[in-house]
Amino acid sequence: MDDLSHIWEALKDVKDPEIPTVSLVDLGVITSVSVDDENVVHVTMTPTFVGCPAMEYMRNEVVERLERMEFSGVDVRMNFDIPWSSNRITDEGRAALATFGLAPPVAYEGVLELEVLNNVACPLCGGHNTTLRSPFGPTLCRSIHYCNSCGQAFEGFKPL
């Protein structure tokens, strides 16, 4: 089997347009990479939120990045075969979210209980005494919180 790590590495150059510290690979939206016999590269992506207006932009960025490589063709598709979940975000991705000032999504097993949003760790001071202000924020994937310890409002990346 061909080594595809250079393609995954190249895709790490493509960042989330709204969170430029996080690559699409670390965000977990790239679900498969392959190269066929005719040297056409095939990439499958899964949307974070179905209504996310940035998904088409991300797809185009992936196409553009792959076109700079030595392939005879580029085929990038988006489907729900593997549904995106915040558990797909890598450790590197979680660290990058925090760098951007967003609380990383709470990791969970089984069924997600949204009550976990009531005590998200503050990305600014690390305190857990926080209050959920709204499960909806400036983008579909963000929630708004308030830290009772440091007295700052902050945003979180939603667990899904």
Place this chain on the structure above:
Amino acid sequence: MSNDAAVKDLLFRMADDDLIIAHRNSEWTGLGPIMEEDIAFSSIAQDKLGHSLALYTLLQGLGEAEPDTTAFTRDEAQFRCCHLVEYPIGGYDFSLMRHFLFDMADMLRFEMLESSSFEPLAKLAAKVRGEIKYHVFHAATWVEQLGAKGNEESHARMQSSLNQVYPLALGIFEPSQYEAELAAAGIFAGEAALQEKWAAAVAPILERSNLRIPSVADPSPAYGGRRGYHTEHLQPMLTEMTEVFRIDPTASW
């Protein structure tokens, strides 16, 4: 696939509900009573629009026109949405109660569809259910807040909205001519099964919110939408929603 007509009918109901409620929710953009609610209704609108696009895309796969054409060029009688989603936003209390009762049904419907034998819909359902969970969480939090933890006025307004919205919400579950076929084929267990789950799910939350479910005398409340008979509110909304598209169908921005 031999059940095409039945599947299409189900998809049109769901897609049209999502498109119309998305448009109504978007009417709160800039008008929300507090900024967080302005953002919440706008975000939910964006989610619903995405869900309707995904559903229209499934319809395209079954031979219907591409999504924009389906969404923007049909006339009122071709829509299969329920009456509940058509009403103007009214006051925040009305929109909140509609949001609560509609989204609970929306979430439970997709939950049921996760095991649908129509695989593209099952995959979509597995994806969007988690998103709609946020909608229900948001709605239930505010219904309880204003019903049980607010003041006399907020309670009275929520009760009055419930009295108005509940009979309309029952129209979500208007049975189709394909109920038996959908159930037999393992595509969807049916509107009656959904209504039962919905009633069991909303009751405890309304009770915690000190709100009484009104008795509904009419055995077929707010039916008609699923057969193309709509309230007087739908056509003016469609006219407004499709205005730009009709001026220039090829416009992009």
